[in-house]
Amino acid sequence: MATGPIVELHRNSGDWDEIVAEIVKLERKIFPKHESLATFFDQELRKKNSGLLYLDINGEVVGYVLYSWPSSLYASIAKLAVKEQWRRQGHGEILLKAAIEKCRTRKVSRILLHVDPMRTPALTLYRKQGFQVDTLIEGYYSSDRSAYRMYLDLDAN
Template sequence: MARFVVVELERNSPKWTKVIDEIVRIEKKIFPKHESLARSFDEELKKRNSGLLFSEVDGDGDGHVAGYVMYSWPSSLCASITKLAVKENFRGQGYGEELLKAAIEKCRTRRVHRISLHVDPLRTPAMTLYKKLGFQVDNLIEGYYAPDRHAYRMYLDFESN
């Protein structure tokens, strides 16, 4: 596995455009058009209560995006993982797990009580990862992605102090 670091994309970062462009390419390749945020990534990230972490792979001194996770915390009680994606050639190597762990930690520091997400039940690697990190299935939402594509709503509760 190539060496990588999980980086938070800062709004005023000189890398902003380069990173967003790479993420948009990944988004277009992985997600169907109606599920893709490719057209609105820039706008989504300008919202106050949203964040994006990406894994920067150092292969040639000029890091490239191997994957990303987008999250938001619309209230002080809950947060949500809105996107998690890893380029095909980097899958199964721990990138998704490290990104998800970092996003969970970011949400934990915001003192939310619950993180939720939606996932296609047929995306077995994603389901396995979420369960491994403690997410539980809450409900099946029929027709979430399309009339014939459902989603599990999953959640991870933090213990209250």
């Protein structure tokens, strides 16, 4: 498995526009329009309590995780995505672990996320990292697509 560094995107980074443009392009390709943050990505990242980690392999952004921590009570993983040709190689797991670690350093108690129950690889990844299903939210993504709300308590780890 080829691997590269996990990079945290900083607001004052010289390559901000380039990285955000690459991630927006990836976001549009992976997610349906109504689930995509592409039009709001730059705005989301400029919020005080949000962060983005991305995996750089030979200068290519192959995956990213967008998260926020509104308070010390909880953080939320809004997006986790890996380019199709780089999937099933452990990159999503590396990104998820890095985001969990960032939340841990911010003394967050719980991490929340939503996942389509039909996305078995994503569900398996989250469960492997200790996330548990809290509830099923009917119609979360659309009228015919629901989501599991999942959580990971960090004080227990």
